[in-house]
Amino acid sequence: MEIDGNTLLIIIIILFLFFSTPGGDGVSSQYEFNQLQSFKSQLNTEYESFEQMSYNSGFRNITGFKLSFNDVKDDPQRNATYPIPSKDYDRWFQNQDYLILPEDVTTRVKNEVWSPNMNKPEENVFPPNITSSLLGRIQLISNNKHPRIPMPVPRFYESPTEFSDVTPPEGETYFKDWPAHSELHNVTFDTGELTIQLTHVDKVPSQLGSQKKKFFNSQTDRWKFLNLRISLSDKSEHERHSLYTNAIYDVRRGRILAMTESAKFHSLFAFPHYMNLQNDNDNDDEDTFDSLKKAVKEYWDKSNFVKTLTMGDLQSWYDESILKCEYMVFLQLSPWNQYTRDQIKMIDDELNWPLGRPANLSHLPPVTVSKGILYSPDCGVELEFHDAKGERYGLKIRSIRTHLLFGIGLFIAQIYLLLCQMHHTNTPSSVNKISVYCFSMINLVDGSLATIYFFSASILPELYLPLVTSAFACFILASVFETRYLISVYASQLNERNVGISTLLRGGHSTNEDTDTATAVVPDESSISGSLYARFFFMLVSFTLLSMSARWWPRKVRMMFEYSAIIVLNSYWLPQIFRNAIKGTLPRRNRLRNQRMNEAMGVRRQNKMPLLWKFVLGTTFIRTLPVVYVFTYSSNVFRHHRNVRFVVVLCLWLLFQIAVLYSQDILGSRWFLPKLSIPEGYSYHKAMPAQDLLEHGSTAGYTIDCAICMSEVPIRVEEVPETHKVDEQTYMVTPCAHIFHTQCLENWMSYKLQCPVCRSPLPPL
Amino acid sequence: MSMENPTGLYRYPVTKLCMVGTTMVTLVASIASCKYIFIAKYDPFISEYQQYFRLLTFQLGCVNETDMALLVLIWYQFRNLERLMGSLKYISVISLALIYTTVCLAGLNCLVNRILPWKIWNGLTTGCLPLVLALFHFYKEYTPQVYEFEVLLTQPWSQKSHRKQYKWILNDQFLVNALVAILLINQGVEGIICGFISWIIGVFLDKGLLPGMDRWRLPLMQHLLMPKDASNNQGVYENPGGETSEELLIRRDDREESPGASNGASPLDDENANDEPARPLGVQFLETFRT
Amino acid sequence: MDLLRRAMHGGDPPFTPIPGSFPEETTTIHDSRMEGNVEDTSSGHSSRRNRWNRKAILITLVRIPFVLLYYIMVWTIVILSLLKPLCNISGFYKKKNSRLSDPKSQLNNLLETLDHESQRTLNPSVQDVNTPTYTFESLYSLEHGSLAPDIVQGGYADLLNACSEQCKFAIIYLHDSLLDNSMQYVNELLCSEKFATLIKKYQVLLWFSEVTVSEGLQAANALKVRQFPFLGVLCLKAEKKIEVIGRLEGNLDKYGTNALENVLTKGHNKLVQIRQQRQNLALQRLIREQQDSRYSESLRRDQELARQRNAQRQAALEQERQELLRKQWLLWRKSILRPEPTSTGGSACRIAIRTDGGARIVRKFDSNLTIDEIYAYVELSMEGLLDSAEVNNSPPLGYEHHYRFLLLTPVPRKELDPGTTIGDEPAIYPSGNIVMEPLT
DSSP states (O other): OOOOHHHHHHHHHHHHHHHOOOOTTOOOSHHHHHHHHHHHHHHHHHHHHHHTOOTTSOOOSOTTOSSOHHHHHHOTTOOOOSSOTTOOOSOOOSSTTTSSSOHHHHHHIIIIISOGGGOOTTTOOOOSOOOEEEEEEEEEEESSSSOOOOOOEEGGGSOOSSTTOOSOOOSEEOOSSOOTTSOOOSOOOSEEEEEEEEEEOOEEESSTTOOEEEOOOTTTTTEEEEEEEEEEEOTTSSSEEEEEEEEEEETTTTEEEEEEOBTTBOGGGGHHHHHGGGOSSTHHHHHHHHHHHHHHHHHHHHTTTTTTOOHHHHHHHHHHHHHSOOOEEEEEEOOOTTSOHHHHHHHHHHHHSOOOOSOOGGGOOOEEEEEEEEEOTTTOOEEEEEEEEEOBHHHHHHHHHHHHHHHHHHHHHHHHHHHHHHHHTOSHHHHTTSOHHHHHHHHHHHHHHHHHHHHHHHHOGGGHHHHHHHHHHHHIIIIIIIHHHHHHHHHHTGGGTTOOHHHHHHTSOOHHHHHHHHHSOOOOHHHHHHHHHHHHHHHHHHHHHHHHHGGGSOHHHHHHHHHHHHHHHTOTHHHHHHHHHHHTOOOHHHHHHHHHHHHHHTOOOOOSOSSOHHHHHHHHHHHHHHHHHHHHOTTOTTOOOOOHHHHHHHHHHHHHHHHHHHHHHHHOTTTTSOGGGSOOOOOSOOOBOHHHHHHTTOOTTSEEEOTTTOSEEEOOBSSOGGGGGSOGGGEEEOTTOOEEEHHHHHHHHHHOSBOTTTOOBOOOO | OOOSOOOSOTTOHHHHHHHHHHHHHHHHHHHTTOGGGGOOBIIIIIIITOOTHHHHHTTTOOSSHHHHHHHHHHHHHTHHHHHHHOHHHHHHHHHHHHHHHHHHHHHHHHHHHHHSSSOSOOBOOSSSHHHHHHHHHHHHHHOOOOOEEEEEEEOTTOOSTTOOEEEEEEETTHHHHHHHHHHHHHTHHHHHHHHHHHHHHHHHHHHTSSTTTTTOOOTTHHHHHHHHHHHHHHHHTOOTTTOOHHHHHHHTTOTTTOHHHHHHTHHHHHHHHSSOOOOOHHHHHHHHTOO | OHHHHHHHTTTOOOOOOOTTOOOHHHHHHHHHHHHHHHSOHHHHHHHHHHHHHHHHHHHHHHHHHHHHHHHHHHHHHHHHHHTHHHHHHHHHHHHHHHHOOSHHHHHHHHHHHHHHHHHHHHGGGTTOTTOOSSOHHHHHOTTTOTTGGGBOOSOHHHHHHHHHHHTOOEEEEEEOTTSTTTTHIIIIIITSHHHHHHHHHHTOEEEEEETTSHHHHHHHHHTTOOSSSEEEEEEEEETTEEEEEEEEESOGGGSOTTHHHHHHHHHHHHHHHHHHHHHHHHHHHHHHHHHHHHHHHHHHHHHHHHHHHHHHHHHHHHHHHHHHHHHHHHHHHHHHOOOOOOSOOTTEEEEEEEOTTSOEEEEEEETTSBHHHHHHHHHHHHHTOTTOOOOOOSOOTTOOOOOSEEEEETTTTEEOOTTSBGGGOTTTSSEEEEEEEEOO
16 A cells, blocks of 8 residues: 555544544633533532531532432422521431432331341451442332432533633523433333443542552441442333442442432432441441541542543533433342351452462352342432342453353364365365355454454453454454465456356356457456455454444344344355355266276366365354354353254254255255256367368368377367267367367366467366 | 584474473463463462462473573473484483472472471472473583683773783583573572472483483383374485485485386375366465565 | 854864865864964963863763673673682583593594494394394404494594595494484494495495584584484585485484495495596596696707707807908908018018918018018908908907917927017018918
């Protein structure tokens, strides 16, 4: 590829634009600067009032907590302002006068989720590191039973209505009636799928734009900061909700309190109070409150919460607030009482830094949330679930690594088989019998696998090495071996293009067509390889993008796509069957006989089947194995659903293809075509009429000079009886009526299927 | 006249095996991230976790890539030993040295740590350093020194009268010596301890104090090494006509004049005679990148 | 550039240096000196000092890395030499190698070991088919082995020399005592009758060495041996070029029984060719030498002849010249010849001269003259120049005349000296006879 100066300049400009995003806090105008300033000052005032809070004093002007449940219940039209005249800010009790939760939710949380019998921290052991991704079923309890607490969004978040605006508007907006364009606020399904991704927050940016550093938490044995990504969907995935929440994990009691954070709900300041819901007596309240307040303060200071805010944060807080409901999530983990604390520490160490400690990781129980309640104060939605389970992240990585290693083994086996196959067909005329489409399909799958591996290597840094190795093995297989093979196959079939099937079946061309194709210049392999590589990469990229975007399609469409793609991609032998029928190999018995005959005559002709049976069976096995695994093992790493019936169908389909291939081997590749439909093939060995011979300048003895070996060819001429003792098998007449020795022309045809004299295409033998 | 061993690994199957093995085991372990099975530290693993398998596996692979590179280089230098002993004996000696060093080092390590109250020798080395050190004795013992040279160093820009010269005498084996020295130092004190013990084991093995040098031959290896060798011969030099390789060596240039050779090569030639030009795989791949 | 140059020269007016010349330093110094003379000495000095400082700084800057490098290397070597005691470990291995450094003793040692080993390994299998027909000692013992004369005692280089000088095959056997079947070659090949006859037949040079000694290892490396034991056949390929024409490496079983013979017969043709070439060369040289000598002989003769001819010609020329000179002299002499005194006065002397032709000349001479006058007259009259008209007034330069005859008085026979005056000679004064006798 040539790059001249202009192209280079454009590339540089594009790169410059690409990399020169507004740095720092992302402020690009005076308006935005003022927005950010208001945002920061709001948070700062709220933090000040948070600092003055104690376990028995109420929320004052914390956004989202200005009204309690009862305030709304008493007066649904009340605005969330501070201070509300009649409100008692100096005391705090766990009832709906002060909480934003209705009483029955509070009691359920207290009795069912954070049940008092789990309250003794000495009795139960919980894993300190619970990074994992949990799966479960969720149930809707009530959708609009409880009144909704109004949560206004300050207007300074809004983007400027006019270009000349400098100061953001003041005041607040109440979304009494949810705007129609936002995400669904009502959960409409009764039961659905739940996914919770738990991540520990142990790194925070200390300065704007700086690298994230280790976050020091002085009470790491009591509280841990988590990020939760919860997504809910109904079974057919028509309706989806996804929440991104901060959470505090009480390591000693195994309890997690998670709250979403947005412009209308500053939940960080509410963790100490709401965590107190777990205490059954007030004695613990102060202790819990102070300790958690300290942890939150540490987090606030260490992460420079206000200073590191950017316009991006502001925008996302605003988007979250107008698009989504706020949720409070109460979770209770199941204890790992079968382990002591030391054992759990060893398990953690082993997962972080494997040294082969006797941690017995294969028997590690899953992280289980035994009970959980999701309540949205501003939408009134209440959901609950039981027993969401998931493997520890480290364990999952380990099992993925094992799978990857197995996959690499499969790739290497496939490379070996392909090498055998290439060795088997190392001549142009044997390659000619291979179907391009067959290998294109195989190649497409391998190539897209390689791309997916490359992508995921950048996503999963823990698995970088095995992923890159897999990608490399896959890439070698697809891009070097298979494409190389494709090129030679394609090159050997070039002169058959633009030819109808019936002509192909006949094995030759009519003379009319020859005149067109004869003059066409056959490109050499390098230009073919260029075009093939281009096509290969185009197909590859489009297919990969398609399959990646298919992840986000609704379930039904996705499954349709998946099943049909798998079926189509697994019918790779079909083109080969077709190809065999076109090329028309003889039944095995005849082939063997011919071979014996030829060997006796000292002549060898290519009569073998184009594909090695080793290759066919091996490739089928290698390619079916992953599909079978994914569809039959319900505990597979890809979390794919189980569908045995589909696997059976797929296997039958593959078996059918192989059976047809085998029958072609045994019975001849055209056994299923009626005799009538097969036109007569071109016969190279035939007698010549006398006047044709004269045109070729034959001499008196009815012989012609073979253009290859320059010696005489005796010819059987129809009209002349004395020439009839000449064996027709000793010479060949091409469709363009040139005559050669059989041996000479057959040798030549192994190089090129072109007439050596006039370059018109020759039908293969 | 070249003073070096013939380069390349043709007819050195055991050296090839060792080099490839050292590399592949380390690579695969690294991809599978189970390199830790090569670490044999007494303190947590043996005394606490009772993981005695580590005493058997510590020689199989390296944890450090530098060690791996060094070991591969040393194996390559040791091909002279394979030439001297013959492949079968070489691999037998290797297996023997492997067993002895593993047993001795593991035993000694356990013993020392059990008996002595303080932990002075906690870990064993990773990688086949002990094995290489045992073979190092054989190398030094049976490889004569061919030449030596001096490195002179004088201080630049000083008066001629009190110019001081430093002299350093090296011989043709200094490369192996240096590689082994770096290998030893690379693993710290443990490397030196283990290396010294294994060198002693090598001496004992050579002198017959540890039995087996003369008797022990790996079973089955005869068949694995030899037929391959012979077939190689046939492929490259010999033909099945019962003729010898040196005849062919002579005849390679004037093949046509001797009838035996063309007879011998007939099955191969015949296959290609009436058939297409079979392009070897290597050629096909090279053509892929030829534009 | 200009600024830079001005900075370099410390404010001096820039001048353009001619590339490749070396005028810069001298001229600038000269300039500054002139400046110093003309204007102010101190400024000139300071500028010069600046320049020197700059140069010195530059030089030290260049030196620093080298010196650092030097010290680093010295320290390395010093530390390494502190570890010298450790190097004594390698001395552990050196002992054996230094013990036998002489190639001859090495050979002796090797042959002895081989002999012992071959006896030891053969004892249990006396009835074996492969039993050698000879013992190793009987063939190869240096004192009384039958093949001993063929063994080259010396280094590998000696063998190569012998091989190329004597134009023979050379067989190298490299023994490797570490192998399992190390004696296979010795027992099955070296001690077989076939091998012995081959050696005898083709007059092969033998060279033995062991791969655990330096010489053997070098040979092995030079021959690119990949397996032991090794038996290689060396042969001259062309003049001064030796090649390995056959090699037996490793296990003997894969080689046919007459592999070696085939190699030797094949190589023998070539060798014979080379030998023949060599002989031809020698013969040609001999012939050429003979031809050369013959040619030089005839050449010498021809040269002699030519020289003689040349000398003759020279002599003739000389004579001719002498004659010419003589004639000129005579002519001159005639011009100073006194005329015959007319009177018979007392100073006249009458002399009769008989020439050797029998003619008789009578003439009067002035008695005051020397006898030389008579000689001259006789000469002139003999030559017939007395009456000729030719005249020469000056004697030819560098010519001394000798008369070709003697004048004698007949009785008593006395030679007349040309130097005496006529009057002093009583035999002819006042009259006398003179006989002329030619000088031979």
